[in-house]
Amino acid sequence: MARVAVVGVGYSGFNTNTPDLSWKELMYEAAVRAYEDAGINPRRDVDSFVTCAEDVWEGFAIFDEFVPDQLGAVLKPTLTVTADFLYGIATAFMHIKSGLAEIAVVEAHSKASDILTFGNVIKFAFDPVWLRPIGKGHPYYFAALEKSYYSNLRGYCEETYAEVVEKNKKNGRLNPSAPYSGSVTAEDVLNSDPAYYPLRKLEIAERADGAVVFVLASDEVARQLTDTPVWVDGIGWWSETSNYDTMSFTAEYTRKAAEMAYEMAGIEHPARQVDIAEVDDRFAFKEVQHIEALKLAKVGEVDTLLSEGYFSRDGSLPVNVSGGNLSIGNLLEATGGQKALEIVLQLRGEAGKRQVDAEVGVAQAWRYVPTASGAVAVFSR
């Protein structure tokens, strides 16, 4: 069985908006950088291309049509997965494991600045009969409901989420591509007004543009290509249900996806064995939820550990060293791409000022409101 490695990464962005580049140019920029990084020629070497995109984010009825040219994928096996970047990693992983490909490319991008009425677009993801007609509110109130349910269930208070915001915005200051970073203290967060009670504006990741491209290869090829392959040890993805009334609201999807990925990677004690994690924090409470679901901390203990600096950049298990989505922005389907990118850069030792010492890293992404689906990938050096 072939092991799977990441041999090249490239990204474009991340910016609050990108008036100078179309989404095609973003993709092209990221792809060229990734191919250069891996030292391959896409027209000759790549066996399979995977794009992660959702039609409605893009404003097309069939987005798959607009993929091949800027990736160098014309007349090659190319497909679209309507899911997060980590699902794309899973697909490429399966291509390599099943021998369909030796080198596979995964791409995801966000041109969120093109979306004029973001809230209404999210609303289109709601069940048209049961959920969409409820009220005239912004769909973020569903996240607010989840937050209040989850806080009551676990007994976490507002300070915890404020600390998450402070930590991530501070981490992002060392990241050159984190447009929303800044020195925000927990107190600032607590003093700001809730936008969707109990969710505050500062706890919500703003939107950003960017593209991420990964080149994956089987071990044999990876060793020829690079001296620093980052291995994809495990991958998992999971969906709970599409109904709001039966979702767990405790990120059960991540727990199950993590179990799948950990089993594949042979990790029995994630809290001890994982050195660094990048989790989806498009709402501050989601980071807490996902840390628990990834089993990086015991249920109900995240607030204490967070206050002690356990998850800080210099702590024993740094989470969202990149600044997370709170600093970088909501990258839609490329969210998992930014997570995986950070883990790969950290494991390669190319993370510059925010470098931490790590052997095993975990990237996790959620499919955003109103879903309960997500994916987890385990990388190692």
Next chain:
Amino acid sequence: MFERVRGLKFHKKQDVAIVGAGITLFRRRMNETGKELSYYAVKQALEEAGLEIQDIDMVVMGSAPDAFDGIHMKGEYLLDGAGGSNRPYMRVFVGGGTGVFAPIAGYWHVASGLADVCLVITEEKMSSSHPHPQSAFKYIWDPILDRPLNPNLIWIFALEMRRYMHENNIKHEDIALVSVKNKGNALDHPAAQVAEKITVEDVLNSEPMALPVRRLDVSPPSDGASALIMVAPHIARQLTDEPVWVDGVGWSLDTTWWTNRDLYFPRYVAEAARMAYKMAHITDPRKEIDVAEPYDPFDYKELHHMEGLGLAKKGEAPILTREGVTARDGDLPVCPSGGLLGVGNPIAATMGVKVAELYWQLAYRAGKRQVAKEVTTGVTQAWGDLMQVGTVMVLSNKR
């Protein structure tokens, strides 16, 4: 630059077998929601395979544009009806080619060893799109170069059909034979939407849509769903004595700029077929393939795709059709199910008349639709996007 062995090794972890399939009625308008349609198809496939929903490891969903339903993240919405709750669930999407692409995705779920039992479910509900699903196709064009021309699919297929007829010197009468054959074949399909006994005259006299395309040259919009269960060999042995094996898969995506391509030959299908045949060790498709289910949303498309799949030389497909080679009792039965022209065209759910039909044919379970000759290997194919994507699957009842 580095040196590497060219070409794919196909070192799959395990073989992949199909053990069950399900298909709902194909109708212009169904009262059921997409979730319910998916449920019916899944239930039928599980019953045929003798499995319960608890036995399913992973689920692959295939469904075409969200624009039909007006639901963003349609995959997530359909998840519970399709049996994807509390499982790894992924939706793949290559436009119209999804009907054959979803089972290809199911193939790699099993072949890579990540799943032993994978449920592939394809669903389409086009009737939610008012007044006509063509309005969803308004948004598939390049917004700057194509969309201002207000094109729709019938028009561009008219261009393609005209080019195909011109290049190969084919008359509309020859192309109409495909429609006659498929609508006739569909009379034996219990799910069929527009099966009828027609003549070439009827096709040529039907109302013009965008000449040369006429009403009876095209398949109708439909609602429907279909499901397939793909398993690893050790599971297949426990369930059935006659599994059908996946021998080869292939897919390929051509450039976005359909205006810059010669439309008379589908090179993307040829590329995808090359990959699938290589994997299935097929060198002479015309001799080695016993039954074919190419994609036939328009009658000329079946001929087009036969040539792309190497079942006929360029320009030869109409001749084979005229000589009756492609009839159900012919030497190379093509679309014995009745295809999209006869059974209906719910974009992604056409898996039910393509891959599922081939599975039934090779398992000798197609009932009235069973072809006359003995069959061991079959090929099926779908096509979509802006005349761009070819997805090909080769099945066989011999391992």
